[in-house]
Amino acid sequence: MKKVLILNVSHSEVLLIKALKEMGHYVIGTGGLTGQPGEKFVDTFIQADYSDKEKMLKLAVDNNIDAICANCNDFGVISAAYVAEKLGLPGHDTYENALTLHHKDKFKVFAQKHNLCTPKAVWFEDIKKAKQWAETSANFPVIVKPVDLTGGKGVSRADNTPEAIAAIESAFKISRIKHIVIEDFIDGxxxxxxxxxxxxxxxxxxxxxxxxxxxxxxxxxxxxxxxxxxxxxxxxxxxxxxxxxxxxxxxxxxxxxxxxxxxxxxxxxxxxxxxxxxxxxxxxxxxxxxxxxxxxxxxxxxxxxxxxxxxxxxxxxxxxxxxxxxxxxxxxxxxxxxxxxxxxxxxxxxxxxxxxxxxxxxxxxxxxxxxxxxxxxxxxxxxxxxxxxxxxx
Ligand SMILES: Nc1ncnc2c1ncn2[C@@H]1O[C@H](COP(=O)(O)OP(=O)(O)O)[C@@H](O)[C@H]1O
Ligand SMILES: [Mg+2]
Missing domain, CATH: 3.30.470.20 (ATP-grasp fold, B domain)
Incomplete structure (x- = not known):
């Protein structure tokens, strides 16, 4: 039996939790909210924000875990990769790779370098530069996205400069790390x-x-x-x-x-x-x-x-x-x-x-x-x- 930490207990992690339990492991669940559907399936629940990677590391160390499972969220994948790397736990990409694959601007840099088939994009950390690009260089329609969120949060399509300016403002506002990407809108x-x-x-x-x-x-x-x-x-x-x-x-x-x-x-x-x-x-x-x-x-x-x-x-x-x-x-x-x-x-x-x-x-x-x-x-x-x-x- 291993001691396994899983980084959230929403309905989206229930199948993973059940698999771990059927394999006979001791499962510690965490997550920012109490009363989520997976809470009743874990052995212990400790309320904590899974997007806080240092907090997850402390939780992992304090509980002397043998393995860590990401939850169904990009922040969780990144925290799990960080903890696994720090503690030498198996089953996760390096922290750097987790960032490359889950931060949209880092992925675009990687995709461009290696000629992957992905929509052409530009990325910004400075809102003024993003707006300037929208005013002078954009080829509409475009999609504007925060780099670090999921489920379409803060994502908009813009068909002209005023729409792009509004989209840039809302993407910057919601991004936690204040980075955005703007890419060609792919019909289809x-x-x-x-x-x-x-x-x-x-x-x-x-x-x-x-x-x-x-x-x-x-x-x-x-x-x-x-x-x-x-x-x-x-x-x-x-x-x-x-x-x-x-x-x-x-x-x-x-x-x-x-x-x-x-x-x-x-x-x-x-x-x-x-x-x-x-x-x-x-x-x-x-x-x-x-x-x-x-x-x-x-x-x-x-x-x-x-x-x-x-x-x-x-x-x-x-x-x-x-x-x-x-x-x-x-x-x-x-x-x-x-x-x-x-x-x-x-x-x-x-x-x-x-x-x-x-x-x-x-x-x-x-x-x-x-x-x-x-x-x-x-x-x-x-x-x-x-x-x-x-x-x-
Ligand atoms: N280049 C694009 N062209 C057309 N639609 C897009 C493009 N990029 C994203 N979308 C639409 O926006 C949605 C959210 O974008 P996505 O990159 O998947 O971010 P999230 O991490 O929020 O899911 C996608 O599911 C897709 O419907
Ligand atoms: Mg998506």
């Missing part, structure tokens, strides 16, 4: 590819389409596999293995979001962590093995010899976050029977009377669906989108 469709690296080679692939209905920069529905998995796979696997080789990356999940334009997949951002919205439930259903279990083993530095070989995508699965259309008190969630019959699993944060403060970001729960064809999946998930309703008081 949005997707993601989750891979598992073993010895710097991709050992499994799971892909999906991404759809946003309420908030254009936050993914709300994923349908699996992606429309273009066959075209994207070889290209993206090549890009990912190139990154892994250059940076000497550790085993475990390597995920990219990409946008497909003229049959070219442009990498939007990489991530080395489990994905939000319990992605593991759908990816495990699609590929027939437990992604979280193998990620847990990677974090523990255990052998991955039992990782399944040559797995394929099988069937059509999807998940959807339940989001309301406005702030306020939620009375009920309506799911019509003809949609309900496709739901194979669910994880609800919702309870009657729950209050939504930020409807563009807050999830009331996640539904997981299984279909017999892509047509059926697209019909239920996209055409019938409005039939699942959040009723407000």
């Amino acid at each position: 469709t949005q997707h993601a590819m989750c891979t598992f690296l073993i010895n710097k080679k991709v050992a499994a692939v799971c892909s999906n389409n991404e759809y946003s209905f309420k908030n254009p920069f936050k993914v709300e529905i994923d349908t699996y596999p992606s429309d273009n998995e066959d075209i994207a796979r070889d290209f993206l696997v090549g890009q990912i293995e190139k990154i892994a080789e250059i940076l000497n990356l550790k085993d475990g999940i390597f995920h990219v979001q990409y946008r497909m334009k003229n049959s070219t997949p442009y990498i939007i951002e990489p991530m080395r962590r489990v994905l939000g919205n319990l992605y593991g439930i759908t990816s495990s259903k699609l590929n027939g093995f437990n992604w979280d279990y193998f990620q847990a083993k990677a974090y523990l530095g255990e052998s991955l010899d039992d990782f399944p070989k040559n797995t394929k995508s099988n069937g059509f699965v999807a998940h959807r976050s339940i989001m309301s259309k406005k702030n306020g008190i939620v009375e009920n969630i309506l799911i019509p029977k003809e949609i309900e019959k496709y739901v194979f699993d669910r994880f609800m944060m919702y309870h009657s009377g729950i209050e939504i403060h930020n409807y563009m970001n807050d999830n009331l729960g996640v539904l997981f669906f299984k279909f017999s064809s892509r047509e059926e999946m697209n019909h239920i998930m996209l055409d019938q989108y409005d039939d699942i309703q959040v009723i407000m008081k």
